[in-house]
Amino acid sequence: MALTETRPETPAPSPVGATPITVDGLLGTGDHKTIGRLFIGGGLIGLVGGLIVGIAAIFYANNYDDLAAASIDYLPQVWSLSRDLVLLGGLVPILVGLAVYLVPLQIGAPSLAFPRGAAAALWTWYLGTALLILAYVFNGGPGGGRRDFVVLWAAALAMMVGSLVWAMVCIATTALGARTHGMTLERVPHTTWGFLVFSIVGVLSLPIMMAELLLAFVRIRYLHLPIDQSASLTAVTDGVSLPPALYWIGIPVLAMAADIIGVHTGRPVRFHRSILVVIGLFGVLSYGADVVGLGSVRGVDFENGLLVFGLLAAVVPVLAVLALTGDSIRAGAFVPRTALVGALLSGLLLLAATVVALLGLVEPIMGFLDELFPDSIDMTNSLVLNGTRFHEGIRALVVGAALVAAIAALHHWSVKIWGRRLAESLGFVSILAAAGGAVLLAAGEVAAGVDDQPWLPVRATDDYPAGLAAISLIGAAVLAAGGLVLAADMAMSLLGRKPAGSSPTEWRGSTLEWATPSPPPVGNFPAAPIVTSANPLADGELRYADGTAWAGDGSSADDADQPVAVEAGEEAR
Amino acid sequence: MTDVTPYEYIPAVVPPPEPARPRLLLLATSLVSVAVGMGFMGLIGHYVSERAVVIAAGERWLPDGVVIPLTQPNFMGLTLAFSVITIWWSVAAIKNDDRPNAFIAFAVTLVFGFAFLAQTAYLFTIMQLEILTSERSALIYAIIGAHMVITAIAMGFAAVMALRTLGGDYSSRDYEGVLCSALFWTMMVALYGVMWYAIYITK
Structure with missing residues (x-):
């Protein structure tokens, strides 16, 4: 039969930038896609800033002679600023932005639950981040010398954390309650599931950090903490920056890797439910092990048996996800694109982090054996890493994994997010720099830990080998370069490249x-x-x-x- | 006369309705309640651990001259216990489309909330605990103050839901907002129970 009717004109999808972007349009937006983009953009700026400040932190920590002569020690402030920006001003907002953007799309929802609430979270986070930087600029923050700005640091960080918790409530509510017809929880994509677990663990753990910030606020505001001891406030963020709690940001890393690998190999991951289970298990382990460590001395309490178990068990889900996605890689086509290579590397970095963290268990396990067999175990040569710069090594690997995963995700979904593709060549450069830098930094810091160098923000001792210091410094610089290349890639793509069109990707x-x-x-x-x-x-x-x-x-x-x-x-x- | 039976007007495949999206507010309220509860329990955890350290060192926990009476905290607890009944009375009333009783229940709940805050303020005056004297007093004020903020939020939530009920948003068909308000209120009262034992009873 001949078709006599012309097909109705369908409006072409409007790429970003086709419609004028107005200030009131941005401030008043309730569109989850705009909110997600703004979270990602702001997070990327914060991440790059934090990584650059991190180079300075490593530089100060390595106790170069000229700096040792300096009258003012900036190390606690610089290190704390780097840590705050990388985690709460960078990686977590990027992950939250990806979740705000992708979760409604993946579950077939027209919008996010409480979009205005998510917008409020976005602007509160921006304000909190600006105030945080302001506090550090005016000699506040941990180690700061001006009480008012140390107080401002606590308030600003609480604003950031509170806004991220509220955004996570919106994400979890969307994933749990706004799924379309037939989208049962066992059918949700891995990425959505990962963001759901990530959000729930965040809702459970970040408020505890807010409680610590409230106490820090009261202590410093009401003069109970001498200002010259404000460096001790760095402990406030330990709760989310030490393993196994730090693995929390690895949850979406695994989930996105599973989705991306399934798409780019052309073989959707076969064991869908199994991956959902192990991602959930990873969340439970990272949170549960963290909770049982509460009330202990600050830092990783390796004398806690359940914490030891959590660290040991955290390796299993990461291995399981890699093994299950390996089936797709083996049976499918390995097309070496940025997204696929990045997804694989992020999983491997996370695996490396969980495995390296096991080095810290030598001490408690030897101690346990010593109690059982007091005459046969020689504890004098036991590897004691708790309280050393070893912790920074694990953090570098987890941060590297999350950064590489973010790069892979942005390459994978860039046309969905911005209507434009990112450059493959720059993508490879950023991924290799981020992964290589993270490995180098981790190697330097773990070696420093084995050399018994104290954990930051305490400076390295005078006998710290310059070679080890150089490894860490180069690693931090290369890691930051990875973030910078990603930022440049996104800027060039948004400003200089044409929209990808209606058939934008090969995948x-x-x-x-x-x-x-x-x-x-x-x-x-x-x-x-x-x-x-x-x-x-x-x-x-x-x-x-x-x-x-x-x-x-x-x-x-x-x-x-x-x-x-x-x-x-x-x-x- | 047509030979089309009525059954032929019924399409073979009926499009499903739009997915029902109830319970979003309930889910979000549950998550927020959990988050608030975790934060508050974090404060209590700090209090308990620091108190244990001080007592283990053979010192007295409360600063000298400070006495926390039991009468006020007990009556505050009693006030909140009554408020739980009244907030759930509002839920039961709206489930039966009994708006007058729902409004009365909301109003009485809010009065209980104000009474609780007033009693807490009075307790501050009779405790004679100076916030600047010691870090312990600052910790106590931080916890009690945090609970007062949570109470104020719960009251604001209940007031908004009362106004929305007044505006006709809620009825026996949809009373999710009222239910959420009751849930958050109950969580707030439960947190008072923890605080009552940790601070006022054990001191």
Whole structure:
């Protein structure tokens, strides 16, 4: 039968920048996509700043002679600023931004639950971050010399943490309560599941840090803490920056890696539910082991048996996810793209972090054996790493894993987020720099720990070998370079590159966000999708609640000129 | 006469309705309640551990001359216990579309909340605990102050839900907001129970 009717004109997806961006439009936005982009952009600036300050922290910590002569010791402030910015001003907001953007798309929801609440969280976080930097600039923060600005530091950090908790409440509520037809919890994509676990663990653990900040505020405000002892306030953020609690930011790393590997190899990960279980287990271990450490002395309490168990067990879920995704790599096509290589590297870095952390268990295990067999174990040569710069080595690996995962995720979903692709060459440079820098920094810091150098913010001793100091310093610089290249890549892509168009990538996922135009319109979907499996686009028969069917990249049911969901790996084979 | 039976008007495949999105507020309130509870328990944990260290060193926990009477905290607890009944009375009333009783329940709950705050302020005056005298007193004020803030938030939440009920937003078909208000209020009272034991009873 001849087709006599012309197809209705469907509005082209409007890329970012096509519509004028106004200040009131940004400030008053309730669109989860805009909120997610702003979280990612702000987080990236904070992350790069934190990594650059981190170079200075390593520099100060290495006790160079000229700095040792300096009358003022900036190390606690510089180190604390770096740690605050990298975690709460950088990586966590980037992950929250990705979650705010992706979770509604992946579960078939038209928007985030409480979008205005998420917008409030976004602007409160920006304000808190600005006040935090202001506090440090005016000699506040841990180790600061001006009481008012030390107080401001506590208030600003509490604002940042509180806003992130509220954003996580919005994310978890969306994932739990706004799923579309047929999207049961066992069918949600790995990324959404990872962000759900990440958010719940954050909601459970970050308020404890807020309590510590409140106490710090009261202590410093009401003169109970002498200002010359304010460096002790660095302990406030220990709760989220030491393993196993630090593994919390590794939860979405694993989840995104599983999704990305499944897409880029053309073989969606076969053991969907198993991966959901092990990601949940990773969250439970990171949180549970942290909780049982509460009330102990600050720092990792290696005398706590459950904490020891948590550290030991944390290796298992990471290994399991890598093993389960390995099936896709083995059976699918390995196309060496930034996203795929980054996903793999991030998983391996996280595995390295959990394995290296086991070195810290030598001491308590030897102690335990010494109690059992007091005459046969010689404890004098036991490896004692608790309280040394060894902790910084683990942190470098986890931060590196999260940064590499963020780079991979931004490359994977860049067309969905901005309608533009990021440059593959710059992507490889940033991933290799971030991973290489993290490994170098970790190697230097673990070696410093073995050399019995005290944990920051205490300076290294006079006999600290210059070679080890150089390894750490170079590692920190290369890691920061990775962040800088990513920022440059994004800036060039947003400002200089044309929109990717209607068929923007060689890869196409099987989860719901790939059924939308790039970037998705307001409301995301023409109607609520009806999901019948964990990979709803794999068979290309996705239907909507209004009776129409998805038949390509766009949201229109008749958009048949777009290729049906075909995996790159399938084409390659 | 047509030969089309009525059954042919019924389409074979009926599009499903839009996914029901109830309970979003309930989910969010539950998560926020958990977060607030964790933060408050973190404060209590610090209090208990620091107190244990001081007592283990053979010192007295409360500064000299400071006495925390039991009468006030007990009556405060009693006030909040009554408020739990009244806040759930508002839920039961709105479930039965009994708006007058729902408004009375909200109003009485808010009065109990104000009474609790007033009693706490009075307790501050009779405790004679100077915030500047010691770090312990600052810790006690931080915990009690945090609970007062949580109480004020719970009162604000209840007031907003009362106004929305007044505006006709809630009825027996949808009373999620009222339920959430009751949930948060109950969590606040439970936290007072923990504080009552940790600070006022054990001192």
